[in-house]
Amino acid sequence: MGVDRIPESGLAPATLVSRIVGEDECVIGADLGGTKIAAGAVDSRGAIILRHEATSPAADGERMVSTLMEMISSSADAARSEGFNVMAVGIGAAGFILHDDGILIESPNIAWSDVPLRRLAAEATSLPAFLDNDANAAAAGEHFAGVCQGVDDFVYLTLGTGIGGGIFINGKIYRGYRGTAAEPGHITIDPEGPLCGCGRKGCLEAMASGTALEREAARLAEENPGSLLLEMTGGDTELITGEMVSAAAERGDPAALGAFTYVASSLGLGIVNLMHLFDPEMVVLGGGVSRSGHLLMDELNKYVADHGIPALTEGTTIALSALGGDAGLVGAAAMAWEGIGGLA
Amino acid sequence: MGVDRIPESGLAPATLVSRIVGEDECVIGADLGGTKIAAGAVDSRGAIILRHEATSPAADGERMVSTLMEMISSSADAARSEGFNVMAVGIGAAGFILHDDGILIESPNIAWSDVPLRRLAAEATSLPAFLDNDANAAAAGEHFAGVCQGVDDFVYLTLGTGIGGGIFINGKIYRGYRGTAAEPGHITIDPEGPLCGCGRKGCLEAMASGTALEREAARLAEENPGSLLLEMTGGDTELITGEMVSAAAERGDPAALGAFTYVASSLGLGIVNLMHLFDPEMVVLGGGVSRSGHLLMDELNKYVADHGIPALTEGTTIALSALGGDAGLVGAAAMAWEGIGGLA
Numbered sequence: 001m002g003v004d005r006i007p008e009s010g011l012a013p014a015t016l017v018s019r020i021v022g023e024d025e026c027v028i029g030a031d032l033g034g035t036k037i038a039a040g041a042v043d044s045r046g047a048i049i050l051r052h053e054a055t056s057p058a059a060d061g062e063r064m065v066s067t068l069m070e071m072i073s074s075s076a077d078a079a080r081s082e083g084f085n086v087m088a089v090g091i092g093a094a095g096f097i098l099h100d101d102g103i104l105i106e107s108p109n110i111a112w113s114d115v116p117l118r119r120l121a122a123e124a125t126s127l128p129a130f131l132d133n134d135a136n137a138a139a140a141g142e143h144f145a146g147v148c149q150g151v152d153d154f155v156y157l158t159l160g161t162g163i164g165g166g167i168f169i170n171g172k173i174y175r176g177y178r179g180t181a182a183e184p185g186h187i188t189i190d191p192e193g194p195l196c197g198c199g200r201k202g203c204l205e206a207m208a209s210g211t212a213l214e215r216e217a218a219r220l221a222e223e224n225p226g227s228l229l230l231e232m233t234g235g236d237t238e239l240i241t242g243e244m245v246s247a248a249a250e251r252g253d254p255a256a257l258g259a260f261t262y263v264a265s266s267l268g269l270g271i272v273n274l275m276h277l278f279d280p281e282m283v284v285l286g287g288g289v290s291r292s293g294h295l296l297m298d299e300l301n302k303y304v305a306d307h308g309i310p311a312l313t314e315g316t317t318i319a320l321s322a323l324g325g326d327a328g329l330v331g332a333a334a335m336a337w338e339g340i341g342g343l344a
Numbered sequence: 345m346g347v348d349r350i351p352e353s354g355l356a357p358a359t360l361v362s363r364i365v366g367e368d369e370c371v372i373g374a375d376l377g378g379t380k381i382a383a384g385a386v387d388s389r390g391a392i393i394l395r396h397e398a399t400s401p402a403a404d405g406e407r408m409v410s411t412l413m414e415m416i417s418s419s420a421d422a423a424r425s426e427g428f429n430v431m432a433v434g435i436g437a438a439g440f441i442l443h444d445d446g447i448l449i450e451s452p453n454i455a456w457s458d459v460p461l462r463r464l465a466a467e468a469t470s471l472p473a474f475l476d477n478d479a480n481a482a483a484a485g486e487h488f489a490g491v492c493q494g495v496d497d498f499v500y501l502t503l504g505t506g507i508g509g510g511i512f513i514n515g516k517i518y519r520g521y522r523g524t525a526a527e528p529g530h531i532t533i534d535p536e537g538p539l540c541g542c543g544r545k546g547c548l549e550a551m552a553s554g555t556a557l558e559r560e561a562a563r564l565a566e567e568n569p570g571s572l573l574l575e576m577t578g579g580d581t582e583l584i585t586g587e588m589v590s591a592a593a594e595r596g597d598p599a600a601l602g603a604f605t606y607v608a609s610s611l612g613l614g615i616v617n618l619m620h621l622f623d624p625e626m627v628v629l630g631g632g633v634s635r636s637g638h639l640l641m642d643e644l645n646k647y648v649a650d651h652g653i654p655a656l657t658e659g660t661t662i663a664l665s666a667l668g669g670d671a672g673l674v675g676a677a678a679m680a681w682e683g684i685g686g687l688a
Contacts, residue, residue, distance in 0.1 A: 176623025192534075273532060311440065311524060
């Protein structure tokens with residue numbers, strides 16, 4: 001979710017978003033990223049009742065924790081003042097998580113480590129609390145109230161600054177033996193490919209993330225002196241953002257379209273590998289890059305049709321996230337509902 | 345299991361192999377490959393009580409079926425004559441299987457299609473019968489009585505003419521949404537890699553199978569005029585077999601050692617990808633190439649240590665099959681035991 005950008009908002013009062021008549025129970029979901037924190041109350045059908053957003057004080061780990069706890073508590077108070085019974089808290093956080101222990105080990109771009117977030121949230125609210133990483137949470141959100149409702153075997157990919165993943169098997173998040181499963185951003189798809197943030201070459205993340213889109217667009221713009229991207233950035237290709245590449249591609253700019261083709265075919269290769277291993281019913285794309293889904297989907301579906309083994313890939317649908325930037329918050333709430341046995 | 349080669353044996357009488365005092369129940373397991381068929385009786389501890397082997401009449405699908413049924417029936421009769429109560433039949437077959445329907449759709453190198461093997465075996469024996477593909481069966485064998493006893497989350501790779509896979513999650517074979525999961529031989533690890541039998545480039549199978557070992561050895565032998573492999577084949581590198589590459593490598597031949605290094609690093613890349621996705625407790629290597637495991641393992645472990653993300657790979661052991669060529673037969677029996685609820 002790293003490419004999400006919201007206006008600097010501070011800690012604005014929660015806003016009542018929706019209310020279903022007769023619904024009187026809710027949970028609090030919180031989505032923690034390096035850029036923003038979102039928290040809110042979510043009912044048992046996955047509707048966001050009210051929400052808070054704040055800019056992440058990412059450079060200050062203690063303030064991250066206190067901001068998060070304040071947002072969770074004030075969301076709970078606001079929901080209670082609307083007459084809701086608050087049942088539990090779920091947190092989805094960018095970072096490496098020990099799920100069973102409820103501990104966040106570390107996060108890229110956030111100055112904290114070994115934070116017992118689950119216990120802190122339980123203590124702050126006197127409610128049952130649950131913690132998972134942001135990609136697992138977003139996958140849970142799509143399963144609870146998004147494009148994967150009723151789909152129990154799917155792979156969710158979040159295409160942002162990096163690539164995260166959540167894998168559902170038989171209706172449950174798949175965590176593996178130690179809890180570190182589902183890192184599709186770090187499967188190698190080209191041993192001679194570009195360098196990844198993890199220090200290895202040719203990871204899916206290095207070739208199909210928002211960062212890869214921007215890098216490839218910059219490279220192609222430098223080769224195309226007439227590119228709109230040069231006009232947009234005054235010739236400084238380091239200023240190219242994903243939004244600019246989308247906008248230029250919409251206007252038919254060859255460099256921007258070429259960057260989308262590069263990302264779509266890299267992503268296609270990764271997705272074919274995932275289909276050959278997991279045989280999912282659906283592959284779902286979320287995160288910033290997926291907002292330009294229509295620029296990706298034709299190339300992506302063509303790549304999979306051309307390069308997948310038909311018997312292993314033809315039955316799998318590739319879909320775009322239905323919840324977009326809300327998937328993490330709704331999914332954190334889904335984990336809370338599931339944690340207290342409140343989901344069917 | 346395609347590189348297994350046994351002497352042309354016809355349908356020899358079953359041989360009593362072992363007998364545990366007090367054990368009076370058994371199942372029949374059968375392992376069907378393009379080269380040989382093995383069938384036998386297996387007790388509830390995974391010991392092979394008696395066994396049959398025959399050369400596969402692979403060019404004649406009807407004779408494949410009749411030979412298999414004859415071997416299953418005579419194994420059951422022989423077990424009964426030793427005083428065993430025969431409980432069920434399990435079949436592991438090379439090919440694409442519809443598990444729930446008990447149907448073999450098609451096999452590479454065997455002239456049959458759409459064979460309802462499960463029903464035919466049940467009718468021939470009046471016993472409950474079960475069918476799965478050979479790699480899933482071999483994985484089940486290692487779990488039942490091999491190196492994965494007590495290990496419930498592992499990836500099994502069979503390194504033969506091709507590469508097959510079986511994935512265990514929570515102690516069960518993972519089949520995916522439609523039943524086509526676990527084809528690690530066909531994940532792309534190098535988009536510019538050598539052509540695979542499936543028509544795509546750079547599949548794991550094209551770079552780490554027995555076939556890849558022979559191809560790479562031939563290429564390197566042609567570049568090394570002093571190679572033992574040229575001596576062994578009278579200079580015709582098309583005659584190079586996996587056994588020759590092993591023998592030459594044991595004697596320090598650089599071309600043969602280079603071929604093992606190539607296979608080990610390709611396999612290492614594939615295994616790192618599998619670790620990053622599945623977080624298994626163990627990765628197990630079976631099939632013909634694994635018989636030269638000591639020639640692979642040092643390079644393989646080094647590759648994984650150098651190229652894996654430590655937090656995602658350090659806890660996973662890479663092990664060699666304990667059952668070797670018997671994994672398929674024992675695993676077919678394990679599926680039969682499990683099918684009738686006879687395994688804890």
